[in-house]
Amino acid sequence: KxxxxxxxxxxxxxxxxxxxxxxxxxxxxxxxxxxxxxxxxxxxxxxxxxxxxxxxxxxxxAPLTVRLPALRERGSDIQLLARNFLIPRLSFTPAALRALSEYPFPGNVRELKNLVKRLAIVPLEASGGMIDAPDVREQIIVATRQKAEHPRPSWRAAVEAANREIALRTVAALGGDINAAARKLGVSAAALRRSIRSAGGISIPRRR
Structure with missing residues (x-):
């Protein structure tokens, strides 16, 4: 077992x-x-x-350790997993799949799966069961609002909040080493420091 x-x-x-x-x-x-x-x-x-x-x-x-890259580092997997999680009667438009790829998913696969579950219960009769980009963005914005980080967030604010969460987790995991965290995230140490000090957004490169 x-x-x-x-x-x-x-x-x-x-x-x-x-x-x-x-x-x-x-x-x-x-x-x-x-x-x-x-x-x-x-x-x-x-x-x-x-x-x-x-x-x-x-x-x-730890006799055998497997490192699974974060979902944001496996951009090509996001669309594949999203399609796999979706119930058969629904489908994504190409624009919806692009919107999914724009979001960094700090909660990794579990967050993506929960998002797809929420999308599956949103009324979509008018669109013939097609999930479009506005549907994806709206559900991500709602989830960001529920975290109380942004009372009325925009799509850009939701993406920035997710990037900031990833940055803070990475810094914490590396014992507060800003330089090491910046190298891991693919950003400059100066940009990472500014983001942490000002609670502002940071753009983390995606891997396709």
């Missing part, structure tokens, strides 16, 4: 210890065949070095 730890980097220390205890107890009971799989948004090795993650739990989970 497979035991999956979702977003293991978000476990508080007490829960990390409990997870490690469960793995060790399972091993002592000789219940062979069990596999432990974990997902993480942040580099666990770096968190261990900073004392933010249990080293023993990391070693128990």
């Amino acid at each position: 497979t035991i999956f730890f979702d977003n293991v980097d978000e476990l508080p220390p007490a829960m990390q210890a409990r997870a490690l205890g469960a793995i060790r107890a399972h091993a002592r009971a000789r219940e062979g065949g069990a596999r432990y799989v974990a997902s993480s948004r942040r580099p666990l090795g770096e968190m261990v070095r900073r004392g933010l993650f249990n080293r023993d739990l990391y070693e128990a989970l």
Whole structure:
């Protein structure tokens, strides 16, 4: 059987210890065949070095590590995944697919899947079941408004807010190293500093 730890980097220390205890107890009971799989948004090795993650739990989970690039780094996958998540009676217009590719999806595949689910329940009778770019942008703007970052956001503000969220997460994951975060994001360190200081937007390059 497979035991999956979702977003293991978000476990508080007490829960990390409990997870490690469960793995060790399972091993002592000789219940062979069990596999432990974990997902993480942040580099666990770096968190261990900073004392933010249990080293023993990391070693128990990390014999094989696969780095899956963020969705914004796999621009060609966005349209493929969106089509796959959509129910058969609906389809995207080319403009809608381009709008999806413009958004950086800080929540990665889960955020894209939730967006497609919301689009599937929006009344589309007048368009014959076709989801267009305004539908995509409206749902993303609504989600941004719900985060309370922008009471009345525009499409541009929603994209900037998503880019800023990615930037802040990257800086935090790299221990506050602005230069390393800038290299990872493909932007200048000066632009990243300005964005963080002013809470303004930043343009993060997309990979196609």
